[in-house]
Amino acid sequence: MTSRVMREFDLLLPESVSEAITLLATHKDKAAVLAGGTDLLVALKFDYDIDNVISLALVPGLNNLSFDTKLGLTIGARVTIADILRSDDVKKHYPALWQAAKVFATPQLRNTATVLGNILRASPAGDCSLALYALGGTLILENTSGRREVNLDDFWLSYGVTARKDDELAVSLQVPAPSAGQKSAFRRMTRVTEDLSKLNAAVNLQMDGDKCTGARVVMGCVGPTLVRLPKVEGLLTGAIITPNFLEGISNIVGSEIKPIDDIRSSAEYRLKVAGVLVKRVIKQALNEGNDQ
Amino acid sequence: MKKHTITLTVNGEERDLIVSSNRTLLDALRDDLGFTDTKYGCGTGECGACTVLVDGTTSINGCLTLAATMDGKSITTAAGLARDGNLHPVQQAFIDNDAIQCGFCTPGMVLKAVSILDENPNPTEAEIRHGLEGSICRCTGYTKIVEAVQDASNRLSGVGE
Numbered sequence: 001m002t003s004r005v006m007r008e009f010d011l012l013l014p015e016s017v018s019e020a021i022t023l024l025a026t027h028k029d030k031a032a033v034l035a036g037g038t039d040l041l042v043a044l045k046f047d048y049d050i051d052n053v054i055s056l057a058l059v060p061g062l063n064n065l066s067f068d069t070k071l072g073l074t075i076g077a078r079v080t081i082a083d084i085l086r087s088d089d090v091k092k093h094y095p096a097l098w099q100a101a102k103v104f105a106t107p108q109l110r111n112t113a114t115v116l117g118n119i120l121r122a123s124p125a126g127d128c129s130l131a132l133y134a135l136g137g138t139l140i141l142e143n144t145s146g147r148r149e150v151n152l153d154d155f156w157l158s159y160g161v162t163a164r165k166d167d168e169l170a171v172s173l174q175v176p177a178p179s180a181g182q183k184s185a186f187r188r189m190t191r192v193t194e195d196l197s198k199l200n201a202a203v204n205l206q207m208d209g210d211k212c213t214g215a216r217v218v219m220g221c222v223g224p225t226l227v228r229l230p231k232v233e234g235l236l237t238g239a240i241i242t243p244n245f246l247e248g249i250s251n252i253v254g255s256e257i258k259p260i261d262d263i264r265s266s267a268e269y270r271l272k273v274a275g276v277l278v279k280r281v282i283k284q285a286l287n288e289g290n291d292q
Numbered sequence: 293m294k295k296h297t298i299t300l301t302v303n304g305e306e307r308d309l310i311v312s313s314n315r316t317l318l319d320a321l322r323d324d325l326g327f328t329d330t331k332y333g334c335g336t337g338e339c340g341a342c343t344v345l346v347d348g349t350t351s352i353n354g355c356l357t358l359a360a361t362m363d364g365k366s367i368t369t370a371a372g373l374a375r376d377g378n379l380h381p382v383q384q385a386f387i388d389n390d391a392i393q394c395g396f397c398t399p400g401m402v403l404k405a406v407s408i409l410d411e412n413p414n415p416t417e418a419e420i421r422h423g424l425e426g427s428i429c430r431c432t433g434y435t436k437i438v439e440a441v442q443d444a445s446n447r448l449s450g451v452g453e
Contacts, residue, residue, distance in 0.1 A: 004335050106426020
C-alpha cells in the first residue's frame with residue numbers, strides 16, 4: 001500500500017450508538033472505529049489491515065462538548081480539536097487542554113481530528129492526551145452489556161495499546177470540574193510547529209496562595225506511554241514555588257524519564273532539556289493567560 | 293468491498309456518485325468529478341495540497357476523508373471561488389503579489405486563506421502564519437503568500453479603496 005492507495009475494507013455507517021456497538025459486538029477485532037480518521041486513514045494506507053471500518057459520521061449525540069460547574073467538562077466522541085479551541089469554557093477552566101489544542105497539528109487536522117481519537121491512539125506524544133492526563137479524566141466505554149468507566153490513569157497500557165476492549169465504543173470523556181486555585185498549563189517542543197512533539201509536558205497544580213497543595217506533572221515522548229513524574233509531584237506538594245525551588249525541580253526531572261533516540265530527537269537532548277521544559281510549564285501555569 | 297451512493301454539492305452544484313468504501317474525497321473529486329484543481333501531494337495530511345472547504349469555510353484534507361462519509365455535504369474547491377467570471381479577491385491578491393511559483397500548493401493555500409479571513413478578517417502576520425500551517429509550499433515562497441493574504445484582508449475590508 002502507498003499514501004495513494006488504501007486497503008480494501010467495508011465502510012459501515014451506523015445511525016445510532018446502539019447500532020454502532022452492535023456492529024462492534026459482531027466484528028470485534030475485525031473492525032476499526034472511524035471518527036476523525038486522521039490517524040486511521042494514514043494507517044490504512046500503510047501497514048494496517050482491517051476488514052471493516054465503522055464510521056461515526058451518522059451517529060447523533062456524539063458532538064457534545066459541554067461544561068457544568070459541578071459535573072465538569074464532557075467531551076463526546078466526535079468533538080474535534082477545533083471545537084476545543086472555540087470553547088471559552090475550556091480556555092478559562094482548562095488552560096492546559098486549550099493550549100495543547102492551539103498547537104495541535106494543523107488547521108485542517110484540527111478541524112477533523114477528535115480529542116477521543118487522540119486518547120485512543122495511545123501515542124506517547126499525544127498533545128491533547130497529555131493535557132487531559134494532567135487534568136484527569138474518565139473515559140466512558142459502552143458495549144452491548146452496558147457502560148463502564150475507565151480512569152485515564154489506567155487507560156494507556158503500552159505503546160498504542162489501551163484498556164478498551166474490542167467490542168467497546170468510547171462515547172465520551174468526563175473531566176472533573178476545576179477547583180478554586182487550580183492552575184494548569186501545557187508546553188511542547190517541536191522542530192517546526194506542525195511536527196509531532198519531540199517533548200511535551202503538562203501540569204495541573206492546586207494552589208493555596210503561594211503554596212502548592214497538590215500537583216499532577218506529566219510528560220510525553222519520554223517512554224512508551226505518557227508518564228507521570230511522581231518525585232516532582234511529591235516535591236511540589238506542600239512547597240512554596242520560588243525560582244530556586246524550580247531549579248531544584250528541573251534538576252531531578254531527568255531521573256524520572258527514559259527517553260529514546262528517534263527521528264525527532266535524541267535521548268541525550270531530551271534528557272538535557274526535559275527539566276527546563278517542566279520548569280517553564282510550571283511557570284506558565286502560575287502566570288495564567290500567558291500561553292506559548 | 294461495499295459501494296455507497298452519495299450526493300455531494302461541489303462548488304454549488306449537486307453531484308450524485310457511487311463510491312467504494314475506501315475512496316477518498318480527494319480521489320472522488322479529482323477522478324470521478326474532474327475537479328483536478330484539488331491536488332494530491334503527500335496523501336498523509338501534512339502538505340495541504342488536497343485542502344477543500346466543507347459546509348462553508350472549514351478546511352479539511354481531502355486525502356484523509358472517506359468520500360462515503362461526506363454524503364450531503366457541501367464542498368468548495370479553488371475552482372469554485374470565482375463569481376460571475378471574476379476571481380475571488382484572495383485569488384486576485386495571490387496573482388498581484390506574485391504569490392505563485394509552481395502553483396501546486398496554490399489551490400490549497402488560497403482555500404486556507406479564505407478560511408483564515410472568514411474567521412478573522414484582520415489577522416496579524418503571526419495569525420496568518422499559524423493559519424497557513426498545514427499547507428506546504430516547496431518553492432518556499434511563504435513571504436509572498438503571507439503578503440498576498442494581508443493584501444486580500446485589506447481588499448476584503450475595503451482598505452485602500
